[in-house]
Amino acid sequence: xxxxxxxxxxxxxxxxxTGLFAVAGSSLAATDNANGNLKFAMITHANPxxxxxxxxxxxxxxxxxxLGVKFFYVNDNEAPKQANDVENxxxxxxxxxxxxxxxxxxxxxxxxxxxxxGIPVVxxxxxxxxxxxxxxxxxxxxxxxxxxxxxxxEAFGRRLNELHAKHxxxxxxxxxxxxxxxxxxxIKSTFKGKYTELYVNGQSMPDVRSGVISKLQAxxxxxxxxxxxxxxxxxxxxxxSQIGRHVTITTFDLDASAIKAIQDGKIKFAVDQxxxxxxxxAIVALYLKATNDNTIGGGKPVYTGPSFVTKDNVNQLAxxxxxxxxx
Numbered sequence: 001x002x003x004x005x006x007x008x009x010x011x012x013x014x015x016x017x018t019g020l021f022a023v024a025g026s027s028l029a030a031t032d033n034a035n036g037n038l039k040f041a042m043i044t045h046a047n048p049x050x051x052x053x054x055x056x057x058x059x060x061x062x063x064x065x066x067l068g069v070k071f072f073y074v075n076d077n078e079a080p081k082q083a084n085d086v087e088n089x090x091x092x093x094x095x096x097x098x099x100x101x102x103x104x105x106x107x108x109x110x111x112x113x114x115x116x117x118g119i120p121v122v123x124x125x126x127x128x129x130x131x132x133x134x135x136x137x138x139x140x141x142x143x144x145x146x147x148x149x150x151x152x153x154e155a156f157g158r159r160l161n162e163l164h165a166k167h168x169x170x171x172x173x174x175x176x177x178x179x180x181x182x183x184x185x186x187i188k189s190t191f192k193g194k195y196t197e198l199y200v201n202g203q204s205m206p207d208v209r210s211g212v213i214s215k216l217q218a219x220x221x222x223x224x225x226x227x228x229x230x231x232x233x234x235x236x237x238x239x240x241s242q243i244g245r246h247v248t249i250t251t252f253d254l255d256a257s258a259i260k261a262i263q264d265g266k267i268k269f270a271v272d273q274x275x276x277x278x279x280x281x282a283i284v285a286l287y288l289k290a291t292n293d294n295t296i297g298g299g300k301p302v303y304t305g306p307s308f309v310t311k312d313n314v315n316q317l318a319x320x321x322x323x324x325x326x327x
Contacts, residue, residue: 035067035068035069035287035290035291036068036069036070037070038069038070038095038287038290038291039069039070039071039072039092039094039095040060040064040069040070040071040072040094040095040096040097040098040283040286040287041071041072041073041074041086041089041092041094041096041097041098042056042057042060042071042072042073042074042097042098042099042279042282042283043073043074043075043082043085043086043089043097043098043099043100044056044073044074044075044082044099044100044125045075045076045077045079045082045100045102045103045126045174045177046075046076046077047077047173047174047202047203048075048077048203049205049231050202050229050231051230051231051255051256051257052229052230052231052253052254052255052275053075053275054255054324055255055275055276055279055324055325055326056124056125056275056276056278056279057073057279058276058279058324058325059275059276059277059278059279059280059281059282059283059325060073060098060279060280060282060283061073061279062276062280062325063279063280063281063282063283063284063287064283067283067284067287069095069283069287071283074089077102077174077202077203079102079103079105079106080106082099082100082103082106082107083106083107083109083110086099086107086110086111086113086114087110087113089114089119090110090113090114090117090119093117093119094119095119095120095286095290096119096120096121096122096283096286096287096289096290097114097119097120097121097122097286098121098122098123098124098279098282098283098285098286099111099121099122099123099124100123100124100125100126100127101123101126101127101128101130101131101137101178101179102126102127102174102177102178102179102180103176103177103178104127104130104131104134104137104178107137108134108136108137111136111137111140111141112136112140114140115140120286120289120290121140121141122141122143122144122145122282122285122286122289123137123141123143123144123145123146124144124145124146124278124279124281124282125145125146125179125273125275125278126146126149126177126178126179127144127178127179128144128146128147128148128149128179128301129148129149129150129178129182130178131144131301132301142295142297142299143285143289143295143296143297143302144297144301144302145278145281145282145285145297145301145302145304146273146278146301146302146303146304146305147273147303147304147305147306148182148301148303149178149179149180149181149182149183149186150182150183150185150186150189151186151306152183152186152252152271152273152305152306153182153183153184153185153186153187153188153189153190154186154187154189154190155186155190155271155306155308156183156186156187156190156191156226156250156252156271157186157187157188157189157190157191158190158191159269159308160187160191160193160224160226160250161190161191161192161193163224163248163268165191165193165223165224165248166193166194166221166223166224167193167194167195167196167219167221167222167223167224168187168191168193168194168195168196168222168223168224168225168226169196169197169198169212169215169216169219169222169224169225169226170183170184170187170195170196170197170198170225170226170228171198171200171208171212171225171226171227171228171232172184172197172198172199172200172228173200173201173202173208173227173228173229173232174202174228175199180228183228183252184197187226194221196215196219196222198211198212198215200212200232202229202232205231205232205235208232208235208236209235209236209239212225212236213236213239213242213243216243216247217243217244220245222247223247223248224247224248224249224250224268225247225248225249225250226250226251226252227249227250227251227252228251228252228253229251229252229253230251230252230253230254230255230257230258230270231255231257232251233249233250233251233258233261233267233270234255234257234258234261236249237249237261237266237267240266248268249261249266249267249268250267250268250269250270251267251270251271252270252271252273253270253271253272253273253275254270254272254309254317254321254326255321256321256322256324258270259309259314259317259318259321259326260318262309262310262311262314263311263314263315263318265311268310269308269309269310270308270309271305271306271307271308271309272305272306272307272308272309272317273304273305273306274304274305274326276325276326277304278304281296281302281304285302
């Protein structure tokens with residue numbers, strides 16, 4: 001657990017230094033917070049059991065504690081159900097909603113409904129491209145916190161070139177997810193070798209494992225695998241002996257297990273988008289909108305990534321991963 005308000009103060013100082021917002025007076029999270037009855041919702045498309053989202057959740061929860069406000073989290077990877085979760089939050093008269101845009105078209109109506117009810121909405125993690133281009137969303141949602149899947153994918157492809165990869169298999173755990181699609185397109189645009197894409201059912205780890213292993217056994221030219229998420233990479237890392245040859249594992253995103261695997265040389269590198277920071281800043285942004293009518297970003301995204309985690313720099317993150325705030 002953080003020392004009371006410590007992380008918030010660091011974030012406040014950092015954001016003020018970059019000009020994202022200015023707040024008069026003392027700490028945002030005074031002990032006698034007059035806004036303690038404010039309630040904020042975080043609603044994501046997370047698959048059950050995906051540990052990446054535990055970190056996003058914890059970031060939002062920690063921000064709420066530091067700010068002295070109420071908070072709840074719900075997730076559903078089926079777009080209609082996620083949309084219904086947003087509508088339910090509106091009915092609870094929350095002070096703000098942070099949501100992911102993995103399935104943008106399903107969010108258009110709920111985002112407008114929230115705006116009509118006077119409830120600010122902040123986007124985070126998934127769907128930056130849609131936020132930029134979808135006028136039905138951008139009209140009502142002025143802030144997005146996260147990384148560009150396309151930019152992350154392009155950097156990923158260039159890193160593969162530096163490592164002299166020949167044939168990469170990109171494994172996407174959710175078909176139709178715009179963020180995962182953008183990552184794949186980014187890799188394909190910069191990688192000079194052969195690119196193959198494989199969709200797997202991210203809700204079933206046995207299906208993920210068997211699908212990837214079957215593909216690797218069927219095509220011995222594949223020398224690198226790029227996973228769309230750390231839990232899916234770890235699922236296959238634990239079964240590498242079944243492949244019968246060496247294949248280099250890489251991944252987007254992190255969790256504590258993936259950090260340990262990078263330390264042990266079982267995962268070559270990961271792209272970090274700082275999920276704890278995304279969740280934390282999303283709630284801070286909603287709080288500022290509700291209490292001071294601030295809108296961070298000035299119409300531009302607030303980037304939290306990408307950056308690469310390799311064996312050279314992973315140790316500095318390990319202690320934070322153990323407490324569940326990095327990954």
